[in-house]
Amino acid sequence: MGEGKNIFLIGLPASGKTTLGKELAQKLNLEFIDLDDAIVQKIGMSIPEYFQYQGEGNFRLREKEVLHEICAIKDGFVVATGGGAPCFHFNMDTMNEHGETVYLDVNPGDLALRIMEEGVENRPIFQSYDQMDLIQEIRALKEKRKEFYNQSKIKIRDNQITVDQIISNLSL
Template sequence: MTYSPKIVLIGMPGCGKSTLGKQVAKQLNFDFYDLDEEIVKTEGLEIPKIFLNKGEGYFRNLETKVLQDLLSIDRSFVLSTGGGAPCFNDNMDLINDSGISVFLDVNLDQILQRLTKNEVEKRPMFQGLDTGEIILKLQNLLAERGVFYDKAKIKLSGDDISTEHLISELMSYFKS
């Protein structure tokens, strides 16, 4: 049986999981999945509509089911998760048991710059908030989620998060 690494990117909303995930998957010639996109395909509804029509509890259970389905695929891939995915239903343990978790620890000021009006509209938790409220929300989320993010097998911090840096860290991880 061959080993098929599954690289799972976790971190705050807007930290670059999808962007970096696509780049790394292309470099490694792996498939790329975005957990939120897979949820939308499964449910036939956009994430904000799932939250609005069915509630967060329903969404989190659906998220876990789709995550389990993806992690059971028997080939290598890169997966970008939603910011809260590791924090519910023992998902972080599932991720670590099935793959190589990578926490993208990006400065909150940088995340705020990335959350354009268009991005905020796609994220139910930030809708209707002004900049100050978004900063406070991000700080509170990081305080709540940090304990889960810290369980990641690889942690990339700061401004030097790049495709090359992540691939280098993965190679070091495989050697150890």
Template sequence: MKVFLIGYMASGKSTLGKALAKALALPFIDLDVEIERTAGASITEIIDTKGELHFRKVESAVLKDLLEQHESGVFALGGGTPVFYNHMDVLNAKGETIFLDVPVGELAKRLEGDIKRPLIQNKEDVAEFVAKHLFERRPYYSQAKHRIAGPSISVGELTALLN
């Protein structure tokens, strides 16, 4: 079984993904970590030096490789992954996609002061930025087979959804 967790940054994809993988006895694959390992640079460095378009190409290539390498697993995807290169069609064909739909206010609270996130660095109004960005991405996220909404999503909810 392949399970793909999608959603905005700070929605809990990596944190919940690790716990879900453990609960299901599946490997956990974090796309962002694999991109950094493959590229030999942080996502921030890739975007700062080569631009977002280059990053998205690398992201797509790494995702393709991971899908071929792993028969099963819980995959935590980047917040923008579903938006580019028809990824949602591919992901829906390969496994179970779950949109972690966390409210804007909760996302903004989690992101305040997080300097590791390149898209929100130097943003004065994080909530406004998140709301606008989420509005743009929601049509892609909404293509997921499953959706769980709320400020606090549990591993139990995810496992129940998959059973």
């Protein structure tokens, strides 16, 4: 895999975007960028704090700005996006124009387990749910976001997605 190849991992929270993104970048000798981490660096506070003080609308604008900055100045990267990133400000179009988009489609029940195990503190949209309500909320969120996620160039549906599955689906 050479310079110039960009890969964007999209999907619901806890679908493995960051974990798989780091491993994928290492395996393909590309730079790894966590979009949420890049946003935190730009805004100077955690995402839950920003949501609380500035609201989701302002957060989505910062997210768009950072995504555009990454696409404008970098090449040869793997980006783990936030779960909502594809759904706002034509971000999905931006990602499709600048690289391969890979939708990690994981069962809502498995996502709920992962979120509960790691704690909901870092996931502002899920902080007020118990596990059963969380599954329902994830299903609703998946339904709401599917029109954006389904615009991805590659879709991988599995509950234990691997880097090798992603690589075998990429047009390298």
